[in-house]
Amino acid sequence: MSSSELDLDGLSDSERTALEMYMAVTSQEPSEAIPLLRRSEWNVQIAISKFFDGEGPDPLAEARSAMENAPPPQQNRRPQNLMTDDFTEQLSQIARVTDPAPRIGTQSSDQPTYRPPLIIALLFMPFNLVYRLLCGSFRLFGRLFPFLPRLFNRTANPALQGARQNTTGRRPLGPKDTAARFIREFDEEFESHPIPFLENGYNMALEKAHRDLKFLLVVLLSPEHDDTSSWVRDTLLAPEVVEFINDPQNNLLVWGGNVRDSEAYQVANSLRVTKFPFAAVVVHTPNVSSTAMSVVGRIAGVLSPTEVLTKLRAAVTSNQEPLERIRSSRADQQASRNLRQEQDSAYERSLAIDRERARQRREAEAQRQREEQEAAGRQAAEERRRRDLAQWKIWRAQSLSAEPGVDVKDTVRVSVRLPSGERIMRKFAPDADLEELYATVECWEALQDADAPVTGEPEGFVHEYAFRLVSPMPRVVYSLDEGGSIREKIGRGGNLLVEPIQDEDDDEDDVTDIS
Incomplete structure (x- = not known):
């Protein structure tokens, strides 16, 4: 690539800002970051997704080709994508495409926590006290004016929003231990619940759903939300919803998280959650790629059990046929493999x-x-x-x-x-x-x-x-x-x-x- 193409002076202010945000998250050099951002139309969220999940084909080019060569897809089978709102508005005029479900980076549970020496801790103790007082003041201010944190979450740099995960006062744990803590707290608050939450991390839940060809229901709860407990009791634990979740024919796996935990908070940011309580249906989409996991249903806010059941049934029904084809293909391959092994x-x-x-x-x-x-x-x-x-x-x-x-x-x-x-x-x-x-x-x-x-x-x-x-x-x-x-x-x-x-x-x- 020529030096003129990498001339940072030729970038506009918005492009330079997008480059800084992208490099802060990925730590890439400008020579590698600028081409990827250009292919992503200078959309930071798309570029970050391509960096972590693989670039793959261009969704916009595929959508335009689909509009020229094929009729639009049916509305009842159209999955939601995970791109930003502006990119969604661009694609809404052309076609709907399915993007891979996000995977998040988690810290290993056996990684030791850094503790500074005693002398340094004593020297910085006044600054630490001032920092805690300021954080407490801002938290109290956010409780008094709850619309300000939501506005800040929409406008702040996504790479800097993760700083909130360490201000909740909860001890950071590994993915498996975090899931076990969520299940234990859920059991303590809602006794005798019949929902079988997966006791592992979000990434492992995605892998299990992809391996077993099942739907993954991601449930994100925010204890700060006033309607969380009532929504869980009246909607999520409603008999008809529980029956649908536990029905073996629906092939549903359930993973839950508390947004006060680091992993669940990162999942919420990756899914662009703006309203709690929230649930999403993730499933393997073979029409995108052989390893793609996509969000095919979103349930945001306080809904009735009938509405939740309708959304779940629509997401499962519209994506059941491709999974059945893959299961049949896997069964044939397994039968051939068994026959070959017997021979x-x-x-x-x-x-x-x-x-x-x-x-x-x-x-x-x-x-x-x-x-x-x-x-x-x-x-x-x-x-x-x-x-x-x-x-x-x-x-x-x-x-x-x-x-x-x-x-x-x-x-x-x-x-x-x-x-x-x-x-x-x-x-x-x-x-x-x-x-x-x-x-x-x-x-x-x-x-x-x-x-x-x-x-x-x-x-x-x-x-x-x-x-x-x-x-x-x-x-x-x-x-x-x-x-x-x-x-x-x-x-x-x-x-x-x-x-x-x-x-x-x-x-x-x-x-x-x-x-």
Whole structure:
């Protein structure tokens, strides 16, 4: 933008005043403020609304285009706008358009209150006392002449009117706490009232109404007004009005505020309230934008329940159809979303089942391979054991002492009956160890094979006898663990039986190897 366009000397007095008022509220630079004010026809209220709520399309241009291309809208569906009176008079000759409902800036409830140091507070105490006396005097003067504050509110700078909010003597609270205080005071004054006020701030109430596609009834009360209590009792709490508000088919949310509180006072200024008690119906207007909230009904002053009910019913009826279309669209979108989620869920379950089956197949295949490997290992170990046992029998048979001859005295003659029924008859030297008798029984088949090759002891093989020798009558077990010679254990001779040892780890083949 050229410097000539931003030349402040070229502005008129009214334009310069509007620029100062706008910059006092928005703190914008002149390079940004002047173009916006020009697009707003130097109307400060319009420019401030565009700054906080977004500029959006030009209402005047849209209204002129609507007049050229379409017939005027019906009177019963015409919402009220929130612009200034002069701008409203300009648009009244062209067309009625809906502007977004104002949103206000509130202070966070957890923001600490600034307290000056004690020394500074003591120094400024006289000035503070004088200031309070002057404020009290002006307040008393305003009570004596009530038309002066209203006149001042109309002519004063809107950016400076907010100074009143701190002179009411009420403790400033956050939006939620302020709403709770209003509901508590309303309950104390009007007992057993059936109006469900929202217990949150004004901005949150707007968001809830927009999200739930419901109408928001904003009720602003001024305790200084003489007719406030009677209007609430006779009109707002009238049975027919309460029934209409609580009817679920009307989709009404109610938010209330006391103009002595900062938030409610800012709402009253934003809605350009000039008469109390006041109520406004705010609703989402999709024909303006996808997020627009607009005032579609205003109830100002003391009205009868019939008049209030008529205005409420007209505002709700005239704007119910667009909301129903949006609800239907949202329902269709939600149904499509639910269907898509169900399909995705079914697909995920199917994938999970397939993955579980694949995992079970992999585990079964791995288990089968392990069992085959274990079986092959056991079979190989068993075959090796059999080879080592056969080799050991040949080796041990070759290392046995020969049967003593007739010249040897005190020989021991032993008869051993095998499980197969075959009997072994053999003589042993009197000093022969009992293990010699066990080895003879174990290697009997190898002793009968004269052509057996000479071999050595198998490496790493530990031989264990799978039988024991017992005497039948009386039953005596000759165990190798006790040791001793054959003469000491059996005497000069004896008849013995081979009794297999039933071990849990031995199979039936181990028993048959004895025969």
